[in-house]
Amino acid sequence: QVTLRESGPALVKPTQTLTLTCTFSGFSLSTSGMCVSWSRQPPGKALEWLARIDWDGDKYYSTSLKTRLTISKDTSKNQVVLTMTNVDPVDTATYFCARTIRNYGSDYYYYMDVWGKGTTVTVSS
Amino acid sequence: QTVVTQEPSFSVSPGGTVTLTCGLNSGSVSTTYYPSWYQQTPGQAPRTLIYRTTIRSSGVPDRFSGSILGNKAALTITGAQADDDSDYYCVLYMRGGTWVFGGGTRLTVL
Numbered sequence: 001q002v003t004l005r006e007s008g009p010a011l012v013k014p015t016q017t018l019t020l021t022c023t024f025s026g027f028s029l030s031t032s033g034m035c036v037s038w039s040r041q042p043p044g045k046a047l048e049w050l051a052r053i054d055w056d057g058d059k060y061y062s063t064s065l066k067t068r069l070t071i072s073k074d075t076s077k078n079q080v081v082l083t084m085t086n087v088d089p090v091d092t093a094t095y096f097c098a099r100t101i102r103n104y105g106s107d108y109y110y111y112m113d114v115w116g117k118g119t120t121v122t123v124s125s
Numbered sequence: 126q127t128v129v130t131q132e133p134s135f136s137v138s139p140g141g142t143v144t145l146t147c148g149l150n151s152g153s154v155s156t157t158y159y160p161s162w163y164q165q166t167p168g169q170a171p172r173t174l175i176y177r178t179t180i181r182s183s184g185v186p187d188r189f190s191g192s193i194l195g196n197k198a199a200l201t202i203t204g205a206q207a208d209d210d211s212d213y214y215c216v217l218y219m220r221g222g223t224w225v226f227g228g229g230t231r232l233t234v235l
Contacts, residue, residue: 096170109177111177112216115172
C-alpha cells in the first residue's frame, strides 16, 4: 500500500525559508520510473504544481517559482524535501506531495497517482 | 504565460451526464499534453481519476471517462451520483517536464 505524509511548520514568518518533508512508504525512489511531486493549494483556490524529483535525480520546477524552490531526496529515509525561500503571505497554502510515475512504453509520460493528505502552512508575522 | 482553462462551475441532475472541459489559452489540447483529472472535496486531498487522457486510475468507477473533444480535454461523468458533488481539476504536462493545473470546476449534483 502506497502512502505519503507531508510535514513541516504550521506557521512561518515572511522572508523566512520554508522546509517541507514528504515521507512515503510502499515504493522506493531508487526504483526506475518512480518520482515525487509537490503541489499546493491556497485557501479557496486552485491547485498549483510546484516541483518534481525523479528516481535518477532529475529535478523540475514550476516556471514561476523555480528561483525560490529546491527539491531533494533521501532515498534511504524514503523522504523528499522541498524548500521555499523568501516566503510571503501569498504562499499560505496546503502543500501536498504525490507519488509520480513515469510510464515506459511506446510513448513515455508521467502521472501523479497517490496523494498525501497535505500540510497547512500559514505565512504571517 | 500558459493558462489552463476550466469552467468555473457546472451542475448536473442525479443520474444525468455532464462533460467538463480543459483548454489552453494559447492553442489546442491534444494527447501530447497527457491530460489528467482529479476530484477533490473540501478539506481533502485530490483523488486521481484519469491520466494519459483516457486511463482510469485504480478503483475509479467506469462512469468517469476521459477524452479529447475538439481542441480540449474532457471529463465525462455518466449517471452522476450525489457523491460526485466535488471540485474537479485537470492538469496538462508541458514540454520541459512541468505541469500546469487548471482553475478547477465546481460540480454541483442537484
